[in-house]
Amino acid sequence: MAYLLGLIAGVSIFWFGLSGYFQFPILHMGIGSIIFVIWFVARLKIIDRETSPYFLLPRILGYWIWLGGEIVKANLVVLRAALSVTPDIEPAMTRVKTRCKSDLAKASFANAITLTPGTVTIDIEGDELLVHGLYARDVAPGSFDEMDRRTSEAIDGKS
Template identity: 40%
Template sequence: MGHIISLGVSLAAFWMLLSGSVSLDHKLVLGFGVASVVLTVFLALRMDRIDGNPVSINLRPRLIRYWIWLAKEIGKANIDVAKIVLSTKLEISPRMVRVKATQKTDVGIATFANSITLTPGTVTVDIEDDEILVHAITNEMAEGLLQSDMDDRITAVEARIR
């Protein structure tokens, strides 16, 4: 029950932060916010009941440090992609690479795959067992991904979540 309440409160706070409109003068907007929070909580409850395997992610310092690290990596990759796009010569060398995922859970692997896709210049194309197929727009980005410690960081966060 605490999970449901905290989810609802978190979603409502997030909605109020993004909407910027919590005045009763905006009844339609407020109604949409309430409806979206209720629907999301209902769907989350239903998902937990269907697979019987609820996912609980606690905001631990290691997870927050990972998000900060990922934000920095996304920023650096944005700069790299901007340089490619703004250069007079379009120096790309598209490449597909397979990256080994060491995570033990589906949530861990999905987090790794989504982190790769969030980083500009790389896109997760397929996940098969413990390998992720990634498209990179340059050889440097592909090599950077293969040499990155992203997999290790996510595995460490995953170990703390379980």
Template identity: 35%
Template structure:
């Protein structure tokens, strides 16, 4: 079942990328879809079961909120870059995390890294190591707004 869904997805991506719809090219496409799904089946032996982010409305809302955070921190960072005094105070600190599932941790760490000004350098059992351009960045994360939003996603 899962393979049917992924092969459908791969086929749609192929059709969107190709733009040529003659029988010969289409058969090439079918063969490549089969090869990709075969690779995925082979990878299951090495890797554990694939975990996929569920695309619920709440998830889309979170991504939109994340983009807004990215815009805000970009404005802050650009202001710092063009300031002649270069007002940065880099710190590298431990950030305790409450999220437990590996998917939520991945999302949280990637969200921290995607926001300019903060950068996850290490992911451990119960904490991340976060590098920040100013102590405010880490303080904002400690307040836990982003983490709560991820916890409420229920992944």
């Protein structure tokens, strides 16, 4: 029931935030749209933690701040490579094993890697991710251990 209420609140805030209209015809269409979305999701029987992740927000805020710092640091590395006269890039690919259990956590981990400039997640297969990086040292074994741990704690709640 809590996931249903979270989904109703999330969809409503999203619709009203994007539309900004509170006049009669548009408001009723918005309410109708919200009811349709909730009905459709309930009919698909997918109202769960991944459909309504709003309860993760307190845990995830610290993770987003940390990830923002990592993105800034990686941007500086890529900027230095882009501005250098003779780039010293050393592209490499590696498989990264993750401790994340849920699909949401695995997708969040893959997205965090891809958001970090200089690295991109190419494939997810089971509990392994195929990652390409501009520098071999950035995709060396253990390079993503802290990001994996933090993602798992933020999404799956494991410590």
